[in-house]
Amino acid sequence: MRLLLYISDFIIPFLIISIVICGLANKVNVYDRFIKGARSGFLTVIKIMPTLIGLMTAVGILRASGFLEFISGIIGQFTIHIGFPGELVPLCIVKMFSSSAASGLLLDILKEYGPDSLIGKIASISLSCTETIFYTVSIYFMSVNVTKARYTIPGALIATLSGLIASVILAGYMPT
Numbered sequence: 563m564r565l566l567l568y569i570s571d572f573i574i575p576f577l578i579i580s581i582v583i584c585g586l587a588n589k590v591n592v593y594d595r596f597i598k599g600a601r602s603g604f605l606t607v608i609k610i611m612p613t614l615i616g617l618m619t620a621v622g623i624l625r626a627s628g629f630l631e632f633i634s635g636i637i638g639q640f641t642i643h644i645g646f647p648g649e650l651v652p653l654c655i656v657k658m659f660s661s662s663a664a665s666g667l668l669l670d671i672l673k674e675y676g677p678d679s680l681i682g683k684i685a686s687i688s689l690s691c692t693e694t695i696f697y698t699v700s701i702y703f704m705s706v707n708v709t710k711a712r713y714t715i716p717g718a719l720i721a722t723l724s725g726l727i728a729s730v731i732l733a734g735y736m737p738t
Contacts, residue, residue: 606705613700621656621663630655645730647681654688654726658695665689683733691725693718 585592624630630652638648653671657664668685675681695718703711 610701610705613704617659617697617700618663621660624656625652625663625667645734646726647684649675649681650685650688653685654692654722657689657692658722659697661689661694661697664694680733684729687729687732688726691728692722693725695719695722 582592585595633655634648634651637651641651642648649671653664653667656667668689671685672682677683677686695715699711699714699718702708703714
């Protein structure tokens with residue numbers, strides 16, 4: 563275990579030095595390429611900033627207004643019959659928009675139910691096997707100017723549903 567910790571401390575500096583050495587070996591002006599890449603990344607961040615602010619604001623409004631609890635009460639009446647606790651519906655909804663907000667909800671769930679409870683296990687696994695669909699689509703597609711995303715959202719929703727089903731199944735088989 564200590565060997566892995568030791569290696570992990572040096573992996574990033576090793577990668578940076580390796581990139582610089584490879585660039586110098588290929589007679590590339592590494593500094594100029596770095597500056598061009600940094601400028602491009604900064605311009606991309608500026609370009610997607612309104613979308614980020616809009617998504618974060620929307621998630622904050624959903625949490626503060628009580629709408630998530632309202633929706634979870636309605637949807638939870640149906641999901642409980644298939645083994646998915648209604649308490650996790652807000653987590654699933656928020657995860658589609660913001661991973662950091664979902665992590666905050668996960669902490670609340672773990673404090674209330676405990677990490678070893680079935681709800682805690684399903685919540686933890688589901689956060690690991692689902693994606694921030696709308697964040698990813700809006701940010702990445704906007705940054706590369708993709709305008710035709712015909713099957714992206716339906717495919718991502720099916721993948722998320724598959725991840726949620728897998729989390730229920732996997733949490734059911736985990737020993738307590």
